[in-house]
Amino acid sequence: EVQLVQSGAEVKKPGESLKISCKTSGYTFSKNWIGWVRQLPGRGLEYMGIVFPRDSDTRYNPSFQGRVTISADKTVTTAYLQWDTLKASDTAMYYCVRLSDGADYWGQGTLVTVSS
Amino acid sequence: DIQMTQSPSTLSASVGDRVTISCRASQSIGIWLAWYQQKPGKAPKLLVYKASNLESGVPSRFSGSGSGTEFTLTISSLQPDDFATYFCQQYDTFLWTFGQGTNVEIK
Numbered sequence: 001e002v003q004l005v006q007s008g009a010e011v012k013k014p015g016e017s018l019k020i021s022c023k024t025s026g027y028t029f030s031k032n033w034i035g036w037v038r039q040l041p042g043r044g045l046e047y048m049g050i051v052f053p054r055d056s057d058t059r060y061n062p063s064f065q066g067r068v069t070i071s072a073d074k075t076v077t078t079a080y081l082q083w084d085t086l087k088a089s090d091t092a093m094y095y096c097v098r099l100s101d102g103a104d105y106w107g108q109g110t111l112v113t114v115s116s
Numbered sequence: 117d118i119q120m121t122q123s124p125s126t127l128s129a130s131v132g133d134r135v136t137i138s139c140r141a142s143q144s145i146g147i148w149l150a151w152y153q154q155k156p157g158k159a160p161k162l163l164v165y166k167a168s169n170l171e172s173g174v175p176s177r178f179s180g181s182g183s184g185t186e187f188t189l190t191i192s193s194l195q196p197d198d199f200a201t202y203f204c205q206q207y208d209t210f211l212w213t214f215g216q217g218t219n220v221e222i223k
Contacts, residue, residue: 035212045152045160045203047212059210101165102150102207109159 002026004096004107011113012086019082020110022096029077030054033099036070036081039109040092050099051079086114118142118206122215128223135191137218139204144184148208151180151189154217155200163202164189194220 007021022034035050049060053072060070069082079096094110097103119142129135139149147167152160162171164180167187177192191198199222204215 044216045205045214047214050210061211095159099207101169102162102205103152103160104162104165104171106159106161 002098002105004098004105006094006096006107006110009111009113011115013116014086014088014114016086016114017082017084018086018112019080020094020112022079022081022107024077024079024098027098029072030074034072034079035097035099035103036068036079037095037097037103038064038092039095048081048094053077053079086112088114088116090114117211118145118208118213120204120206120213120215122202122204122218124218125216126219126221128221129194130223131194131196133194133223135194135198135220137189137202137204137220139182139187139189139215141185141187141206145206145208147183148206149180149182149187150205150207151178152203152205153198153200154203160203191220 003025005023030053033050033052036048038046047061048064049070051058051070051072053074058070072079091114096107098105121140123138149167151164153163154160163174163178167182168180179190181188202218
């Protein structure tokens, strides 16, 4: 059974750093792109970027380029989303997704709250 | 960026109704379109891929159609479990974009 299990909710202050994770299982990690999707409170879905675990090829939505880092570690079949400097506007739910035709598997989401 | 425009934003319907949601792309995306269902507090769920292919386990009352720039998701007979928000998404390029969502609510 394919599973994507994300790390737990985070509460951070503006200016702090954060790395959230997405642990995968049930399939060959290196064979599918993994993506991250943001959902602002009560809003729609925004694609942030994707990573191909086999060679760590990474593509970013220009709207998020430079603000976040997406990575993957094949040894632990886990993808990551990282911020060096959080802002209040980063408060949102973040989902990791497995790419096949569309996003066929989703993590349960990680709620990130950034507040002073 | 390819813009995806869904209509309507909100749809009020009753159990048993036939429901149609439209999605328009700002340029041709072939058949590279997916539909998702999201319920409150839950992650979205893939319903349809490649415009008209039903994901495994999705009830046959759901169907997708279209190509190029015009796409449709149809629910042939709305069930209580179907009241949710629906999103279209293009994956013609790596720069995915989603529609703004259609909230299907109880009439």
